[in-house]
Amino acid sequence: MTAIAAKAASARPARRGLVITFALKLWREKRLGAVGGILFLLFLVCGIFAQWLAPYGINETNLAYRLTPPSLAFPFGTDHLGRDMLSRVLMGAQLSMLVGFLAAGLATVISVVLGLASGYFGGKVDMLIQRMVDAWMTFPDLVLLVVVISIVGAGIVQIVVVLGLLYGIAGSRIVRGAVISAREQMYIHAAQSIGGGTFYILWRHVLPNIMPVVIVLFTTRIGAVILSEAALSFLGLGVPPPAPTWGGMLSGAGRTYMYVGPWLAVAPGLCLTIVVYSVNVFGDALRDQLDPRMKGSR
Amino acid sequence: MTTVMIRAVLLSVFAWLPLASHSEEPQYGGELNVVTVYRTLSALSWDPADWVWKQNHDTGMVREQLIGADLSQSVGRGGNYHFVSDAYLPEAAFRGELAESWAFEQRPGQGRVLVFKLRRGVMFQALPGVMRAREMDAEDVVFSYNLVNNSPKLIATYFDHIEKVVAVDKYTVEFHFKAFFAEWAYRFGYGYYSAIVPRETADIDRKNWKNVVGTGPFQLSSYIQGNSQIYSKNQHYWGTEQLQGRDYKIPFVDKLKYRIIKDEATAYTALRTAKVDIQESIRWLVVDHLRETTPELKWSRRLVETGKFIALRLDQKPFDDVRVRRAVNMAVNQREIVELFYGGHAELFAYPQHPSYSGYFEPLAAMPAAVRELYDYNPQRARELLTEAGYPNGFSFNVQVCSCNPGSMDLIPLIKDYLSRVGVELVIQPYEYASHLSLMTTGSHGEGYFMDNGHTNPTTTLRKSFGSGQTWNPSRYSDPAFDVMMATVYATEDEGQREALVRQLTRDILLQAPYLFLPTVYVYSAWWPWVKNYSGELRAGAVNPGPIYARIWIDQKMKKAMGF
Amino acid sequence: MRYLLRRLLALIPTLFFASIIVFASMRMIPGDVIDLMLAQNDISTGQDRARLEAALGLDQPIVSQYFSWAGKALQGDLGRSLWKNTPVTEQLLERLPITFELGFLALLIALAVALPVGIYSAIRQDTAGDYVARSFSLLMLAIPGFLLGTVVMIYPSVWWRWSPALEYTPFMVDPLQNLSHMLVPATLLGLSISAVTMRMTRTMMLEVMRQDYIRTARAKGVGELTIVLRHALRNGLIPVVTLVGLQAPLLLGGTVIFEQIFVVPGMGILLLDAVSQRDYPVISGVFLVVGVAILLINLLVDLSYGWLDPKVRKQ
Helix, strand or coil: CCHHHHHHHHHHHHHHHHHHHHHHHHHHHCHHHHHHHHHHHHHHHHHHCHHHHCCCCCCCCCHHHCCCCCCCCCCCCECCCCCEHHHHHHHHHHHHHHHHHHHHHHHHHHHHHHHHHHHHHCHHHHHHHHHHHHHHHCCCHHHHHHHHHHHHCCCHHHHHHHHHHHHHHHHHHHHHHHHHHHHCCHHHHHHHHHCCCHHHHHHHHHHHHHHHHHHHHHHHHHHHHHHHHHHHHHCCCCCCCCCCCHHHHHHHHHHHCCCCCCHHHHHHHHHHHHHHHHHHHHHHHHHHHHCHHHCCCC | CHHHHHHHHHHHHHHCCCCCCCCCCCCCCCEEEEECCCCCCCCCCCCHHHCCCCHHHHHCCCCECCEEECHHHEHHHCCCECCCCCCCCCHHHEEECCEEEEEEEEECCCEEEEEEEECCCCEECCECCCECCEECCHHHHHHHHHHHHCCCCCCCCCCCCEEEEEEEECCEEEEEECCCCCCHHHHCCCCCCCCECCHHHHCCCCCCHHHCCCCCCEEEEEEECCCEEEEEECCCCCCEEEECCEEEECCCCCEEEEECCCCHHHHHHHHHCCCCCEEEEEEHHHHHHHHHHCCCCEEEEEECCEEEEEEECCCCCCCCCHHHHHHHHHHCCHHHHHHHHCCCCEECCCCCCCCCCCCCCCCHHHCCHHHHHHHCCCHHHHHHHHHHHCCCCCEEEEEEEECCCHHHHHHHHHHHHHHHCCCEEEEEEEECHHHHHHHHHCCCCCCEEEEEEECCCCCHHHHHHHCCCCCCCCCCCCCHHHHHHHHHHHHCCCHHHHHHHHHHHHHHHHHHCCEEECCEEEEEEEECCCEECCCCCCCCCCCCCHHHHHCCEECHHHHHHCCC | CHHHHHHHHHHHHHHHHHHHHHHHHHHHCCCCHHHHHHHCCCCCCHHHHHHHHHHHCCCCCHHHHHHHHHHHHHCCCCCECCCCCCEHHHHHHHHHHHHHHHHHHHHHHHHHHHHHHHHHHHHCCCCHHHHHHHHHHHHHHHCCHHHHHHHHHHHHHHHHCCCCCCCCCCCCCCHHHHHHHHHHHHHHHHHHHHHHHHHHHHHHHHHHHCCHHHHHHHHHCCCHHHHHHHHHHHHHHHHHHHHHHHHHHHHHHHHHHHHHHHCCCCHHHHHHHHHHHCCHHHHHHHHHHHHHHHHHHHHHHHHHHHHHCHHHHCC
16 A cells, blocks of 8 residues: 555544544533534434324324324324324424525525625625615515515425525624624734735635634524524415424414414424524534634633 | 402402392493404594495494494394394394485386485584584485595496485485395495495595594594504484383493404403403304303304305316316215314305395205205215216316415315315415415416305395306306396395395305305304493494494493402 | 715615615515405406506506605605505504514613623633523523413413503503503513524623733733723624614514514504505505614614724724
8 A cells, every 4th residue: 555545544534533522522511512412413313304203194184183182192192183293293393404404504605705705805895795785684574575475486495595595694794793803813914914815815714713603603593594484484474384394383273272282382382492492502512612712711 | 460369369259249239220431342353453444435345343333324233133132133244234124323214215207216214313423623513414415425436446336226316305315226226225224335424524634533523422532553443432422222111322331442453362362361341253263262261251153154165167177067066075074074173163054145144045954955965975976976077087176275364274184185085186375365365356266266255145145256257256157047137136126036036046056066165164252241231243234333332331340340 | 974974875775776676576476456455345347446546546657656656755755555545654653663662672671681691601601600591591592482472472361360461552641551561572572582692792702802902901910890891892792783783674573473462563563464465655665664774773883883893993
């Protein structure tokens, strides 16, 4: 074996070990965050394998069994049409995860691109982008959503795109603020004086420094998007029934039957809360661990 | 918290005292808070010339009409009528409100003339800056008619049957008809657009709520859009109510308040905590729970005057074939829906005629077998019909449903399920309210269109849904023979004859099965026991609750004794 | 000063560009206001449609409709509601203060909770107190607002026959009643948005506290509190100020839910109703007013950057 290949072979296990080391470190130092991460992962897995995990179909109505409380046959009870709540909540996990990740991802990418361009270059570029952001942000979310959904029809894709755009453009201001602060740091001036190219500086210096903000942004966005979908369902604009989104179940039948069948609201409500909560603590912990300046001091 | 504790103590102390301060002597004063049957809607307009359907609901206690309901015939007072219909009053329950009497005359050269003799001594309220209190007369009736008839927002053909309206003397008004028209009282009598307003309002800003004036028992004293409408007692109102042989001046209460509450859960909370005295639209879902948590409440229920159905397009495949239409009706187990989905709070057969339209309504048992079959569950027969019609493997069709209607949104997955058992695939397409409505008005709706449609009255229910080219005819039902018969109905003076014709027409329509018929649900009203002289009546004219509220008195002693 | 003027002038093209988009897109939604009006009645014909359109001024080509609206708007006349025929400006003047009051109270409560908790969490990083504070704050964020609102509305009324005030009283009529009515929705709204502000505060505080100049100050022996207040807080507040600026539109969107549940007749509900009724002048009017408010707030946010971060001022 050549020397290079040998070196490469020994590097791979080291990289894998890095991830495991990191995870263990997280567990040791940031217990709450690690727990959050595990919970979130659990929901993610449930979401991905929902079709296989669900004991019944999500649209199998059976009036004879309507509104039965949780039991062995139906661990989360049944809803007002006799459908199994566990199956519906599992599918809801899939839908919520999908919407959450896609929209938050889109939003973060948009925020970073706009924030970097605006914050780093300043001047005319900044003015132009900020005017666009201003114009966009004068739209009350509601008008935008009703317009898009009414023209194009309600659906997951539309909601993902609109929520992504909404949070993305709004979030760019936070990134811009962080970039402006970072820009003035000593090492930036140093790098510029050395003669580093713009892209190089952005990639090697600015981006890693605003990473904590970006990570927190992404994780809060996931939670925010899932919550937004729930709020939209409350106003009648979310992913339309009979799609079993948590938000839809909660704001529809959950609220209506809150007295006679609290489990209709408890199951999706609890899941919603846990997912948003855990993704947020996880994001916090992740940021704390990743930011080199956070560690070791004090 | 302390108030709650005090209440609890008082309640427990007084609980065992016989609530026999049953002085049936009505008490004056107090405030009546109502969550109305249009819970979420504020006033849409105050100007009669705007032709807004809801206006009577907001002004019916300030303005009055020629004809109203004879509330002494209500079931609560020992009579036969519930007075819950949106816009239908049977002739036997007419009472002259501003009119003392009326009669049709046949005059040579002038045709049919309807002569109204007006009530004397009825005073318009004073409106500072516009008018002093003065007596109503025939010129005001003429003015009111012209105001709506000459409005740019007039609904074409609404008053086509009227040639002219003339004030003969101070208390006599004549309506000259081109020909007899059976719905005359609905159009201008007790209807949506027949409030009598004073001539002085000709040139003022009628859109301003402060300028609402009439002869009625209340005056509009405050309006906060989206929150409340407050009406204050008109001290000089002409009307009286007879209780136990004595005449009492009405209204009894000092203030009537409409409370606009958009959120359903909040509305029930308001009732539970006695922040409102009456609530007029309670869904069957929560009735049992409310009865449990608030046993003091009194109840009444009514069968909504709205048909719920999936309209099937007769001008397109696959529903151009009556066999297919009959098949889908038989494939859905309507009886099971009534028992298990609605828990019994529904009726199987109440459309297109409503059971309260006595004389016009025939029960299912009286219908021919071919109609009764539609309401029986027979998936076997459904499959046979489908095969016969050329769909042995079923088919797929779109149904557009309004996401604003929770009842429909709940039902549609059920129906989808029933139909899938006979091989028919129903594709659910939800739309938001205005978009959903637009589909129908522009004729671009799909093979199936899920909707609720109000009856209005025994003749309109047929005309609006099955007359050729009508807006509210989503199935595109078109039968020239039907149209001819409808015109005959309108021209028939004798009610008995009209009823027979309508019954025949109703049967014909049902045999054609233009809709997938669904059960009609019950809606409930509830009120606290201190609300007296009231048994759940809703309307004393088209969407007009004014005279009903004017006759209610609040037993303030009882209310206090109960801790509120 | 010149900067300020430039920014104010820049608002105008932004606003009108945005207003054109809203104007046009509202018309693209299926579901015409004429259909809605005609649908109220049992009989209507083609004649009615034409007559109504003319009466409402909707028979003009859309471009001229826009310009006539824009022209009047510049003079302060936002037109008349298509349904009620009352001036839009009047309706807005009625509703805007109500939403503003709700949002302002919510923001106060949010800051009152978020700032101290965020700072405390940063200073006592990773202690039990930090965890508890963050957990509670996050919980308020994670539970959907309408769920909290519904629970507060339903269960106390069933258990104790108690509910918050369910009727709005104008501040001028009875300030105490008005505040007690707004208190519950403002608190819920404030708590739910406090989490984001708290986290940002904590994050930026943590970052700033590790800066060199803080270390220097500490080395020089400056007291902890002084460090926090004079140095860390000022710089840590920049993204927080951004966030507060961001909350404005979110608050206007978020108030809708609480306006609905707690019977607060504000702009959120006005907009929702207007959209479902396709009352174009009202929608455009609300949008314009909201837009102006938000843009002004953003301007303030940008200006405050200069005051807070001296390095930026040099630009």
